[in-house]
Amino acid sequence: MTHRWRELLFRPPSLDDIITVLRAWRWWVLMGVLGALLGAAAFWVAPSPYRARAEVVVDYNLEQAVPMGTDRQLFYFLGRENKKLRDLAFSDAVFQRMAEKLGQPVDPAWRTGTLLLREEKDGAWHFWAEAESSQEAQALAAAWAEAFVEVTREKVSVARRIQSLWAGIYALRDQQAALDNGCAIAAKALEVLPQWAEPQTPWEAWRVEEVLAWLDQSGMPLPLTPEGTLGPDAIQAAQAVAQDRLAQCEAVKPQLEQQEQALQEQLDALVPQSGGLSPRTEVVLSQTQDLPVQRVASRTAFILAGALMGVLVAFLLGLFWGGRHHA
Known part of the structure; x- marks a missing residue:
């Protein structure tokens, strides 16, 4: 007896068994109908939850x-x-704001199935939520x-504020660089002008003219002759301008550093408040009213799944019974 059951269970089906099962269309229909009824009953006993979708458009302004x-x-x-x-969509900050809107705490476990996020084409992001009721x-x-x-x-606004702060820092650094350059020239002028009171060579004369020309544009004009050229007191006046510039450097540079x-x-x-987002990012709510909602798995899906399962069971049972009959 045991040998017969072992042979029945492990004997591969013959071609005649398969043909017999395939020709038994009434058997297929019966099991398919029974499976469909079981699927409908399963949907009635334990229906699938509802799933609603909200849409947000994201534009990065590339x-x-x-x-x-x-x-x-x-x-x-x-x-x-x-x-x-x-990451921000599933962050604690968003969930906390979400809880404030709902008036109830948000379960962190919703990250693993209840809430789904999908990025569609044209910058559309779909926010899916599952619940027992459609509302x-x-x-x-x-x-x-x-x-x-x-x-x-809020975070993009912070990122834009950070961008403006960087612009201000770069502007201050440019001012400091220009100030350092002017201070260096003024210090050099105080060093060399006394030696060039009476230039001995054309090159020394040219250098004196260059220094005087720069100092003449510093806001304290140098004395000119009636012909419009630098007068004999230009060297002394340039030294006074250079000393004034150095005094300004000592007063202004600490202020720039403090700023x-x-x-x-x-x-x-x-920086920690921005989340590292781009200041060019824009997000717009596209749909939050009358959201589309549907079952995660419809009644039709349950019935079709039950029918397919019934057909599969019919095929397997047909092979088993056919093999037993031949045995």
């Missing part, structure tokens, strides 16, 4: 963010910024998308 960039640079920029925004799913999707847009705009330090402190405080 022409401004990466001017004259190569394709490789553009792809790298897009990949980096997409990752930042995706709850719509509320979750809308709150998530709105929280994401608000937090993103740069203040901007740098503001910058250090804002």
